[in-house]
Amino acid sequence: MRILKVLALVFLPALCSVGGHAQALPVYLDDTKPMEERVEDALRRMTLDEKIAVIHAQSKFSSPGVARLGIPEFWTDDGPHGVRPDVLWDEWMQAGQTNDSCVAFPALTCLAATWNPRMSLVYGVALGEEARYRKKDMILGPGVNILRTPLGGRNFEYMGEDPYLASRMVVPYIIGLQSNGVSACVKHFALNNDEEYRHQVNAIVDDRALHEIYLPAFKAAVKDGHAWALMGGYNLYKDQHNCHNRYLLMDILKGDWAFDGVVVSDWGGTHDTRQAIENGLDLEFGTWTDGLAFGASNAYDNYYMARPYRELIRKGEYTTKELDDKVRRVLRLFYRTTMKRHRRLGSMNSEAHYATARRIAGEGIVLLKNDGGVLPLDTTKALRVLVVGENAIKMMTVGGGSSSLKVQRETLPLEGMRSLLGDNIRVEYARGYVGDTTGEYNGVVAKQKLYDPRTPDELIAEAVAKAKEADCVVVFGGLNKSDYQDAEGHDRKQYGLPYGQDRLVEALAEANKNLVFVNISGNPVAMPWLDNVAAVVQGWFLGSTAGEALADVLTGRVNPSGKLPYTWWRSLDDVPAHKLGTYPGTWREDKKIIDEEYKEGIFVGYRWVDKEKTKTLFAFGHGLSYTSFNIGKATADKSSLSLGDSITFTVPVTNTGAKAGSEVVQLYVRDCKSSLARPYKELKAFSKVSLAPGETKQVSLTIGRDALSFYDDKAGQWTAEPGQFEALIGNASDNITQKVKFTLM
Known part of the structure; x- marks a missing residue:
């Protein structure tokens, strides 16, 4: 046929x-x-x-x-x-x-x-x-x-x-x-x-x-x-x-x-x-x-x-x-698609695609904390670096449900660290914890062998002993793509880290003050030990070039510029879906349907944080760099606009540090007075700008009527009410440094 x-x-x-x-x-x-x-x-x-x-x-x-x-x-x-x-x-x-x-x-x-x-x-x-x-x-x-x-x-x-x-x-x-x-x-x-x-x-x-x-x-x-x-x-x-x-x-x-x-x-x-x-x-x-x-x-x-x-x-x-x-x-x-003539032939597993994957990963990794400048690791001198954690040696392309892949190659974090840290740096490894050792999904078998018969006490004792002799400890922990973690078909059962990782991190933090925790996950997690670690990096699921991309950032070959796309909560009690008791919902009498009411309405994520004045571990839009930036005085090209008009805000951004880097300028809009309840602020524009040390660039952000509108559920339409607004400009939802008022006529 x-x-x-x-x-x-x-x-x-x-x-x-x-x-x-x-x-x-x-x-x-x-x-x-x-x-x-x-x-x-x-x-x-x-x-x-x-x-x-x-x-x-x-x-x-x-x-x-x-x-x-x-x-x-x-x-x-x-x-x-x-x-x-x-x-x-x-x-x-x-x-x-x-x-x-x-x-x-x-x-x-x-x-x-x-x-x-x-x-x-x-x-x-x-x-x-x-x-x-x-x-x-x-x-x-x-x-x-x-x-x-x-x-x-x-x-x-x-x-x-x-x-x-x-x-x-x-x-x-x-x-x-x-x-x-x-x-x-x-x-x-x-x-x-x-x-x-x-x-x-x-x-x-x-x-x-x-x-x-x-x-x-x-x-x-x-x-x-x-x-x-x-x-x-x-x-x-x-x-x-x-x-x-x-x-x-x-x-x-x-x-x-x-x-x-x-x-x-x-x-x-x-x-x-x-x-x-x-x-x-x-x-x-x-x-x-x-x-x-x-x-x-x-x-x-x-x-x-x-x-x-x-x-x-x-x-x-x-x-x-x-x-x-x-x-x-x-x-x-x-x-x-199929009947379109002259479609591109495509290419598979090309070096260009690996380079693209590595570049995206490098731009998306988020430096969450960096006390004392422990990062980037100084590769110019002799160092003893201890890498700890199952996620340093576990393939993350296998598992997770329908997005599970069969890769040509995947560089693991430990491999990336060993290949990029240089000959004068000694990299040792300790398992630290044992999680999912299956390494197989839907017939695709991971390349590594993860079975380890040792007890949690034995694993922690080994890691602590090695940590005491190391100049720096880098823990690759977090979640994986097993059932009830970051995976299709089930939600997580807890907000805390699995496999006893909290106990491991606390023990390592006592043994070595230069502790870096690299969290591999697609979700935020609880970090009760946050104050005791020097640095935290959000490492995501990075695909084929995970090891290279993480080593790029940890060693400073790439200056981190990622920003969180979600709020990093302290606990589930701070999350509106959980605080209001709406997740996972209520079963009907016949046990066939579960009703889940979104009682928080429009107040999701940072909108809820502003409304309830909730403290977070890390805010939406947060992300640090190995350099520093200054967002200067913002100006608008007009003081008022009509419904069919737009307004442009211009702000100078200067790299005030010693390394080239990129900053994300974020513009939030505040409606100073509204007939309906609105969030204190909402993201409506952003721009990523790359700067050499000492360089200044003008960043322009334009918004129009859609950025000022809310959905009027009674009228069944989008509405922008005339009145006073503010453009709130900064580099994170909790770090607004510029405010510019304007009027919608």
Whole structure:
């Protein structure tokens, strides 16, 4: 069958000639014709069975094209951090290929922490090149759900707590990816903020919070990024599953936002044929996810939008009106991808991609604390450096759920330290703690052996003894991508560090004052020992070049410039979702649905910190450098603006230190008087600027009406009320150094 499809693609244009005289291509094949004309022509030629076939899967990760018309199969693959290895046609087991390894790029929390949209663009381009080489037509990503609780198992795949930051960072990713003719599939739409009970959680959210916090990044992906596909979430909203949620998909996405792309179900996220028909689902994947081996002998034909849909049409219960809209969208997707001629060929595991991954990682690593200047490590003199912790030797590309990858190579932190610290520096290692020793996920086996039979006491005793003899101790700890940590399917069970790491850090801090803790995670964690350590680095899940990137920052080869994309709480009692008792929700009497009310409304993250005057470990937007910066006096190009106008603030930024570095200038807006309750401030602009020692640059930040607006839930629209506003400018949400008043007329 596949051979016939290939022959159709190759020879169908040639068949469009009679007696040696070239005839015009059918409109649907002629890429000189407008897309919508081609879509309508193909639609008219398709049979009912062909229309039904293209709106559901034919295998784990593919859907059929239209073989009779020479339209090829459509192949998806998991992201968003790399191209996942191939599995068997009907099973989750590995296909056993030898050419499906990839470069793993840093997790999206790290990308967001760069606060640099240019990094998003190069990330998307490189990932798209890898996807094209592997003949993938859609990458299932990026993810832009808001971090509402630090226990969220999938937060590492998303872009933090702030809707504006996520909006600015997701758009270039999509543009870069789709420039290769590979579709983005932005996920998980919407309110997919928990992993625990993710198929049963019914999110109860007021309209202000929905529109101001949880939808903006998706809206930017559609309106500014022109994403070709979105994936529905597993959860429910207004008692409807989000893969066929009328309010989200029909009213907002396809109605208000005029989305012309495809809504894809999450794998196993479809539950009802009639709701799928009527409520906006276009392409169904993953139902009966064990394929032909489980459930039915013709599992794909029995999908909700397969034979059951066709039978309802044949019975006259539905016309083809809804079906034709779905097929039009799928055909549009084909013409943007599989039917787009002259798509780039792509490249895989190139040195350019490794360099891109390393650069993004270096920009996203956040220096949280650096007392006494213990960092960067002085590589010009002889040092004895002790590296401690399982995360120094554990592969983090394996595990975590659908974003688990099969990498060509992954440099581990210990390897990176040993290769970059130089010959005159002695690097020793102590395990310190034992966590997850499996090193395997979905058939991909990690390269290292992690089994260690020693007791926690023995491990700590060894580490302490070596720490007493070292000049500096670097602990690589944090979380990993095992179940109930940073992983799909479950949320974390606790805010504290697992595997007895607190006890280890406290013992090491007593043994050596020059202690650096490198936290590997996608979430904040409790740090009861924070005052006793000299330095803290947030190291994320960095992908293939993790070891090099971490060593770059620790040794000063790269001056850290990352900023936190979320609030780092002291404890769960400070987090509004937990303080208000709304997470994980309340089970209904039938135990089938759990209602989770977002009682904090719009006051998520730093908005709650300002409202409640809560102390944090580290604020949203916080991040240190090995140099120092001065943000000078900010000025505005006007004192007032009308609703259709914009205002530009200019601020001089000077590198007052001895090293080249980059600073992120952050602009928050405060509405001095509003008819509705508003956060004290909200991020509305930012710019990353690189400066040589002593250099000054003028940074301009422009905002318009949208930056001053709130969602009026009674009127059902965005509103900007005339009055006094303030632009609050600084380098972190808790370090505002400039205030400029202006008026909205």
